[in-house]
Structure formats: structure tokens, C-alpha cells
Amino acid sequence: MEKPFAITLNPGSSLANHTGSWRTERPVYVDRLPPCNQQCPAGEDIQGWLFHAESGDYETAWRHLTRDNPFPAIMGRVCYHTCEGACNRGKIDSPVGINSVERFLGDEALKQGWTFAPVSVNSGKRVLVVGAGPSGMSAAYHLRRLGHHVTVQDAGPFLGGMMRFGIPKYRLPRDVLEAEMQRIVALGVEVKLNSRVDNILESMKTGKFDAAFLAVGAHIGKRAYIPAGDTARIVDAISVLRSMEGEEKPMLGRRVIVYGGGNTAIDVARTAKRMGADPIIVYRRNREKAPAHDFEIEEALQEGVMVKWLSTIKQAGESSITIEKMVLDDKGFPQPTGEFETMEADSVVLALGQDVDLGLLDGVPGLEVADGVVKVAPNMMTGHPGIFAGGDMVPAERNVTVAIGHGKKAARHIDAWLRSATHEAPKKHEVATFERLNTWYYSDAPKTVQPMLDIIRRQSTFDEVQGGLDETNALFEARRCLSCGNCFECDNCYGVCPDNAVIKLGAGKRFEFNYDYCKGCGICAAECPCGAIVMEPEKL
Amino acid sequence: MSMQPVKFYQTGTFTVGNRLLAPEDRSVQSNMERTNSLNSGHRACQGCGEALGARYAIDAAMKATNRQLIAANATGCLEVFSTPYPESSWQIPWIHSLFGNTAAVATGIAAAIKVKKGKGQGGQHGDIRVVAQGGDGGTTDIGFGCLSGMFERNDDVLYICYDNEAYMNTGVQRSSATPPAARTATTMPVGEHPGNNFGQGKFVPAIAMAHGIPYVATATVADLRDLEHKVTKAMSFRGARYLHILVPCPLGWGTASHDTIRMARLAKETGLFPVFEAEYGEVVSSLPIRHRLPVEEYLRPQKRFAHLFGKTPAVATIARIQSMADKNIRKYGLRFTGGA
Numbered sequence: 001m002e003k004p005f006a007i008t009l010n011p012g013s014s015l016a017n018h019t020g021s022w023r024t025e026r027p028v029y030v031d032r033l034p035p036c037n038q039q040c041p042a043g044e045d046i047q048g049w050l051f052h053a054e055s056g057d058y059e060t061a062w063r064h065l066t067r068d069n070p071f072p073a074i075m076g077r078v079c080y081h082t083c084e085g086a087c088n089r090g091k092i093d094s095p096v097g098i099n100s101v102e103r104f105l106g107d108e109a110l111k112q113g114w115t116f117a118p119v120s121v122n123s124g125k126r127v128l129v130v131g132a133g134p135s136g137m138s139a140a141y142h143l144r145r146l147g148h149h150v151t152v153q154d155a156g157p158f159l160g161g162m163m164r165f166g167i168p169k170y171r172l173p174r175d176v177l178e179a180e181m182q183r184i185v186a187l188g189v190e191v192k193l194n195s196r197v198d199n200i201l202e203s204m205k206t207g208k209f210d211a212a213f214l215a216v217g218a219h220i221g222k223r224a225y226i227p228a229g230d231t232a233r234i235v236d237a238i239s240v241l242r243s244m245e246g247e248e249k250p251m252l253g254r255r256v257i258v259y260g261g262g263n264t265a266i267d268v269a270r271t272a273k274r275m276g277a278d279p280i281i282v283y284r285r286n287r288e289k290a291p292a293h294d295f296e297i298e299e300a301l302q303e304g305v306m307v308k309w310l311s312t313i314k315q316a317g318e319s320s321i322t323i324e325k326m327v328l329d330d331k332g333f334p335q336p337t338g339e340f341e342t343m344e345a346d347s348v349v350l351a352l353g354q355d356v357d358l359g360l361l362d363g364v365p366g367l368e369v370a371d372g373v374v375k376v377a378p379n380m381m382t383g384h385p386g387i388f389a390g391g392d393m394v395p396a397e398r399n400v401t402v403a404i405g406h407g408k409k410a411a412r413h414i415d416a417w418l419r420s421a422t423h424e425a426p427k428k429h430e431v432a433t434f435e436r437l438n439t440w441y442y443s444d445a446p447k448t449v450q451p452m453l454d455i456i457r458r459q460s461t462f463d464e465v466q467g468g469l470d471e472t473n474a475l476f477e478a479r480r481c482l483s484c485g486n487c488f489e490c491d492n493c494y495g496v497c498p499d500n501a502v503i504k505l506g507a508g509k510r511f512e513f514n515y516d517y518c519k520g521c522g523i524c525a526a527e528c529p530c531g532a533i534v535m536e537p538e539k540l
Numbered sequence: 541m542s543m544q545p546v547k548f549y550q551t552g553t554f555t556v557g558n559r560l561l562a563p564e565d566r567s568v569q570s571n572m573e574r575t576n577s578l579n580s581g582h583r584a585c586q587g588c589g590e591a592l593g594a595r596y597a598i599d600a601a602m603k604a605t606n607r608q609l610i611a612a613n614a615t616g617c618l619e620v621f622s623t624p625y626p627e628s629s630w631q632i633p634w635i636h637s638l639f640g641n642t643a644a645v646a647t648g649i650a651a652a653i654k655v656k657k658g659k660g661q662g663g664q665h666g667d668i669r670v671v672a673q674g675g676d677g678g679t680t681d682i683g684f685g686c687l688s689g690m691f692e693r694n695d696d697v698l699y700i701c702y703d704n705e706a707y708m709n710t711g712v713q714r715s716s717a718t719p720p721a722a723r724t725a726t727t728m729p730v731g732e733h734p735g736n737n738f739g740q741g742k743f744v745p746a747i748a749m750a751h752g753i754p755y756v757a758t759a760t761v762a763d764l765r766d767l768e769h770k771v772t773k774a775m776s777f778r779g780a781r782y783l784h785i786l787v788p789c790p791l792g793w794g795t796a797s798h799d800t801i802r803m804a805r806l807a808k809e810t811g812l813f814p815v816f817e818a819e820y821g822e823v824v825s826s827l828p829i830r831h832r833l834p835v836e837e838y839l840r841p842q843k844r845f846a847h848l849f850g851k852t853p854a855v856a857t858i859a860r861i862q863s864m865a866d867k868n869i870r871k872y873g874l875r876f877t878g879g880a
Contacts, residue, residue, distance in 0.1 A: 014581030014629035054550060055560055443552040479550040491557025491570040495764060496801055498592040500580045504572050517580035521587035522798030
């Protein structure tokens with residue numbers, strides 16, 4: 001090349017200078033486990049489905065959600081959403097309304113008539129699911145999607161189990177419940193209602209089943225000894241709630257005493273209120289110690305349910321009961337005071353917990369029962385090979401979400417067991433803790449409040465208490481997600497690199513580092529909003 | 541008109557990009573087709589704020605001018621690290637001037653373009669525009685005379701000052717942009733008044749405003765969208781324009797290389813560096829403080845202020861610096877007044 005006077009070298013680009021050699025630490029993209037996902041008993045990828053909801057792609061969000069949990073419309077109403085307690089956004093303003101977005105997606109799916117993709121594989125294996133509650137139907141869904149032939153058998157006349165016979169209508173409308181149940185049936189799951197399984201081994205043999213999943217729930221109300229006159233009307237809460245589903249509504253009278261402090265006690269008191277009664281809950285400890293969720297106690301109090309804290313029933317007569325006042329001792333246990341009080345009562349409803357009817361397991365070898373529930377291994381299998389169990393009949397916290405999680409987990413292990421393999425759950429990522437986030441980058445946005453039904457209608461009808469979000473505020477709520485620990489393509493790393501050493505791969509493909517030029521300054525990691533970049537020491 | 545922030549969309553305007561926004565509402569830096577005017581392989585230190593600020597600003601100017609842009613560059617870090625003979629990181633027509641005459645060189649280029657245009661030899665892809673750029677030394681000290689002349693003649697040049705508050709390239713010597721109490725190689729933390737003295741200060745954006753030129757603005761590398769908006773807006777004016785960008789320097793400030801953007805953010809959030817824009821000598825808008833912080837939050841992480849936080853903290857000095865921040869907040873209306 002002809003060069004001007006005094007110029008001896010050709011001009012060149014600085015790309016010849018590989019500044020990556022200066023680096024002592026290198027940035028690496030990671031995925032972390034968001035605390036909501038970690039918390040979810042049903043194992044939902046909450047951050048994952050919110051990501052799709054954020055862009056308004058509700059169908060993809062719904063499909064992503066239902067990979068793990070087939071009941072978003074139900075969950076969006078009855079799940080106790082412990083995910084929101086774990087949500088990192090709670091440390092900024094208030095947690096993301098995960099539950100309300102889930103409900104919106106569930107309702108949207110019912111409105112739009114979205115169905116599950118048809119099953120295209122056939123394993124030739126047959127699985128019997130006993131119990132059409134949340135656990136059984138969740139297992140049926142996952143097993144069917146894995147290609148197995150599934151038969152669900154239930155003693156009751158409807159699908160849903162405790163979701164129908166234990167959860168009142170004002171919390172879970174029956175058309176919603178039925179629609180989400182039928183969507184699973186439409187996948188090709190065989191259902192036999194009104195047909196109790198009396199002997200599991202016999203049923204498996206006659207039906208030529210290769211494996212069974214038991215999820216019969218806990219339907220027998222616990223009794224407590226209360227000295228009572230002949231005419232005293234004492235019933236158990238579960239029977240009351242169940243009879244609400246039938247033709248004959250329970251006769252409780254006007255002055256209804258509900259004995260217990262759990263969610264069932266609250267449900268039955270609120271049900272009685274709607275039937276025109278004046279329910280009073282009697283519980284031996286105080287509100288702080290009550291096992292019921294505080295928001296449910298609050299809603300019951302708003303509706304006019306009365307509560308006698310720190311009281312036990314000593315005696316029940318024809319139209320009155322005698323209660324004894326209690327005090328909490330140093331350890332928080334209630335102790336009698338010897339002070340008595342008489343209250344008018346037409347009936348007493350016992351809400352003291354439930355037991356499992358284990359009759360179908362009589363004579364099954366290898367099975368182990370302790371404290372009225374069936375012991376299962378970590379893979380959800382009972383002591384008898386091929387018989388798995390989950391839900392309220394195994395030792396665990398008793399709620400719908402845990403039951404659904406059991407169904408999914410059991411389905412995966414049953415699938416592996418049928419193939420004579422073992423299911424290894426993929427290793428979980430490290431948790432995306434709040435400290436790893438750079439919250440500067442998120443817009444300030446407090447939570448959207450779900451509409452509540454008028455108090456008068458809550459006291460007199462079984463209309464649903466909690467309203468849903470509409471499209472605008474569901475989208476707003478989804479976008480409050482911080483996407484903890486998982487890249488959401490905000491382009492920060494691509495923008496903030498002083499060395500232009502981050503390569504943007506295009507929408508949906510994330511980014512990669514150009515280690516030829518990355519000097520390892522760490523700005524990308526420091527300025528990543530969601531903590532999806534770590535700095536690792538360079539190896540010599 | 542000031543920048544209209546995106547109110548919500550998960551991250552609003554805070555992040556570089558936002559997949560939820562329409563493509564035309566996204567930043568220049570989030571674009572896969574950005575010019576990368578200052579390319580990889582430059583020799584700036586790890587975490588250099590100036591390298592980042594220069595790419596932000598020139599990429600935005602390239603977009604605003606349809607890539608019809610010539611840059612004159614004063615001697616200083618930016619020139620030294622980007623263009624060691626015969627290599628260059630610049631992917632635009634670029635000329636290295638002396639330390640003090642960049643404004644004059646840019647004026648000359650603008651004049652030449654005007655003459656060529658008169659002869660029918662203008663650019664084929666629209667008007668060719670000129671930027672001049674330099675550090676605080678080349679702008680507020682050595683090049684100040686040429687700069688003031690360029691303002692006074694209202695030459696059609698956008699002058700961009702990358703302010704890292706000292707002569708970093710030559711070993712961190714004090715400039716007229718060095719803040720009070722800061723340690724530099726020439727203002728050591730010794731004696732009765734350790735660090736740089738509390739002088740009258742020399743805030744060049746205010747001096748530029750006093751010239752009554754069409755457009756003056758300040759920005760930091762912590763607010764990309766605001767910075768890009770100001771470059772784009774500056775390019776919509778004819779005549780002399782001035783943009784002053786705060787670019788933290790890990791070496792000179794004694795901060796961790798990953799803290800560059802955080803330091804710029806803290807400078808803005810404490811009120812020590814007011815971010816505003818002015819037209820024809822009057823302030824027209826300012827970027828409000830989002831979460832107001834005391835100046836200690838900004839000073840403490842910097843080794844150049846370490847002597848303020850010794851065994852007996854220099855409470856009086858810190859209070860004096862705080863009062864400077866408070867004055868900025870009053871003067872430029874930086875108080876948060878609601879909205880997103």
C-alpha cells in the first residue's frame with residue numbers, strides 16, 4: 001500500500017488486541033431457582049409462566065403452567081399461595097399476586113376453551129387411581145400424558161373429592177371445578193364414579209392394572225367426647241359440608257356452635273351464616289394459635305361469624321351448651337380455669353380434623369400404617385411394590401396444593417417404576433435470593449387488589465367472595481414479577497459492557513460473552529437486575 | 541420536551557432494553573444493529589466509565605444523524621486508549637486534535653462542510669454533522685478558551701465532555717472538575733485541609749448556559765435512556781450544543797471496576813451531580829431523584845474520599861459536601877414529585 005509521508009504502518013482495528021487476556025474473573029450466565037418456584041408444593045415453574053403472561057401471551061403461559069398443575073382456575077381460588085410469602089418483591093413493596101394471575105389464566109383457558117394437547121404415546125401399561133380428588137386427578141393427568149392407560153375410581157358421585165365435598169361454593173364455584181376435571185377426562189382418562197374400591201389387590205387383579213395410586217383423602221370427621229343429653233344435636237363438619245352438595249341441606253337451626261379452629265371450622269361457620277344461622281366458633285386457644293389461615297378468619301369475622309376464643313365445650317344440652325374458659329400457660333397450652341358459661345345452641349358442629357378410611361388396604365402385605373396414615377417412601381410408593389399413595393392419606397401437610405404435588409411426583413415415579421427404572425429429579429439450581437438482585441431496575445408498582453363481593457351478598461348467598469382480575473390488571477400484576485434468577489432479556493448486560501463483549505443472540509435466545517475482549521470488570525453481573533450472571537475466577 | 545419515561549412494563553425505562561416495548565420505543569444500545577462506534581479491543585481499564593459513555597453517546601449520535609457523523613477528539617484517556625498508532629477502535633470518521641483545540645478543530649470541520657455544501661458537495665445520505673469530544677481536562681481546563689469561542693460563535697457542533705473529574709490518563713492529577721476534598725496525585729490528603737480545596741467550583745454546563753447556546757444538558761452512564769434522549773435531541777438543533785456526561789473512573793476514584801454504573805447512579809441520587817437540560821440558557825427539565833440518599837453513600841465507597849472516614853470522620857467536610865448536594869436539588873428542581 002502506498003503510504004503518505006512519514007507513515008510506516010497500515011491502519012488497523014483494535015480488534016487485533018484481545019483484551020480478554022487481562023481477565024482474572026469471567027462472567028457466566030446462570031439460571032437460579034426463584035423462591036416462588038422453590039416454595040410451590042405443586043412444583044410450578046411460576047417465574048416461567050409469568051414470563052409468558054408478561055408479554056400477553058396467555059395461552060403459552062397457561063400451557064407452561066399446566067405442565068406441572070392442570071388446575072389453574074381451581075388453584076387460583078383455593079391455593080394458600082405460600083409462593084407469595086416467599087416472593088422477593090415482598091421485600092420491595094408487596095409480593096406479586098401470583099395466585100390472582102394464575103386464576104386469570106385458568107379462567108381465560110375456560111373462557112377460550114383451551115384444551116390439552118392430545119396424548120400421542122401409548123405405553124400399554126394400565127394404572128388404577130383410587131380417588132378423584134386433587135391428588136388422584138393430578139396423578140391421572142400426568143400418567144395419561146406419559147402414555148399410560150388410566151382408570152380413576154371414586155366412591156362419590158362427582159369428580160373433585162375434597163375440593164367438592166370440603167370446600168364451599170363461595171370459594172370454589174362448581175362449574176369451574178367441573179370444567180377443569182372434565183378437561184382431564186377429555187385426555188382419555190377413564191372414570192368410574194359411585195364405585196368404591198373395597199380391596200385394592202382384588203381391584204388391581206380384576207382390572208389387570210400394572211400399578212395403583214391411592215389418594216382416598218381423609219373424609220371421616222374426628223369425634224370428641226362431649227357429655228350430651230339425648231336430644232343434643234351434634235354433627236361433624238365434613239358431613240355438613242358434604243351434604244351441602246346434595247339435595248337435602250343440613251338442618252342446623254339458628255344458633256350453630258362450631259367447635260374447632262382450623263380452616264374447616266371457618267368454612268362450616270361461613271356456610272352456616274349463608275344459610276341464615278348465627279354461627280359461633282368455639283376454640284380452645286386464641287387467634288394467633290389457631291391453625292386456620294388468618295385471612296379466612298378475617299373474612300369470616302367480616303361476614304358476622306362470632307368467635308369464642310380460649311373456650312372448650314364441657315357439656316351439650318337440648319338447647320344450650322356449657323363452655324369453660326381457658327388460659328394459655330407459659331408453653332402456650334390451654335389450661336382450664338373453672339369458669340363456666342352457658343350459651344344457647346341448636347346444634348354443635350365438630351370441626352376437629354379428619355381421619356382416613358383405610359378399609360381398602362386390609363390384608364395388603366408390606367404396608368405400614370402409622371398415626372392413621374399410610375407410610376410412603378420418598379418415591380411415594382407404599383411398602384407394597386406397585387402401590388403408591390399421596391394426598392391426605394400420607395403423612396404431609398393437608399391441603400389441595402400439596403395433594404396436587406403428590407399426584408405429579410407419584411406419576412413420575414410410577415412411570416419410572418413401570419419401565420423398571422428410577423426417576424431422578426433434575427438437580428435444583430441455587431436459590432435466587434433477594435441479595436442477588438439489583439432492584440434499581442424495576443419500576444415502582446404496588447400490588448393490584450382483587451375485588452371483593454359486597455358484605456350483604458357474602459352473608460346471604462353462596463356467590464364467590466373473591467373476584468378475579470381483568471386482562472389489564474392481570475397483565476400489570478404479571479409484569480410486577482422480578483424474574484428472580486432467570487434472564488428475562490432486559491439487554492442490560494449487552495448495554496453496560498464498556499468493552500462491547502456481550503453478544504446479543506436475538507429475541508428468545510439470550511446472550512453470550514465474547515471472552516476474547518471481556519476484561520472481567522463485572523459491571524454486567526453487578527447491573528443484572530435478576531442476578532443471572534456470576535463472576536467466576538479464571539483458572540490458570 | 542423532556543424524556544417521557546415508560547411508566548411500567550416491568551422495568552420501564554430503567555433497563556437498557558425491554559422486550560415488552562415496541563421496537564421503535566427501545567434504546568439504541570439494545571439494538572443488535574447498533575454501530576458500536578467504539579469497538580472492542582480498546583485499552584481502557586476494566587470497568588471504564590468513559591469508554592461506556594462514549595459508545596452510548598456516539599452510537600446515539602450516529603443513529604440520530606443517519607450515520608453521517610465526524611468526530612474530533614481531544615487528547616486524553618479517550619484518545620489514548622482508543623487509538624494507539626496504527627490501531628483504532630473507532631468505527632466512525634475520527635480525528636485526533638491537540639489537547640486544547642478540539643472545539644476549534646470541530647468548528648473548522650463544520651465550516652468546511654458548509655463550504656462544500658454550498659458548492660453542491662454535501663453528503664449523499666443527508667447532512668454531515670460534527671461532534672467534538674474530550675475529557676474534563678481538555679474541556680474545563682486546557683480547551684476552555686476554544687470551547688467558549690465555539691459557543692460564542694454558535695458554531696454547528698455538539699461538544700461532549702466526558703467528565704471523570706481529574707487527569708486520569710497521566711496519573712490522576714487534579715483538574716478544575718475535581719470535587720472538593722477528593723484526593724488526587726496533586727491534592728494529597730495531608731495537612732489542615734486534606735484533598736482538593738473547596739474553591740468556587742467550575743461547573744461548565746452552567747457556563748455553557750451563560751453563553752445562551754441552543755442546548756446544554758448533563759447526563760450519566762447510569763441513565764442510558766436519558767443520555768440517548770439528550771444526544772438525539774441535541775442533534776435536532778443547529779448551532780453550538782454542549783453535553784456533559786459524568787463517567788466514573790475506577791482507577792482515579794478508587795472504586796471497584798464493577799461499581800462504575802452504581803457510582804454514577806449514586807452521584808445522581810445524592811444530588812451531587814444534577815441531571816438536567818437547558819435551552820437557550822434556561823433549564824427546561826431535570827431528571828428527578830428516585831430514592832434520595834445522603835452524600836456519605838456516594839463518598840464512602842471511593843478511596844479518593846477515604847480520608848473523610850478515618851478514625852475521626854470529617855463530619856464538617858461531609859456536611860459541606862452535603863450542602864452542595866442540597867443546593868443542587870434546590871437549584872435544579874431534583875426533588876421527586878410523584879409519577880413513575
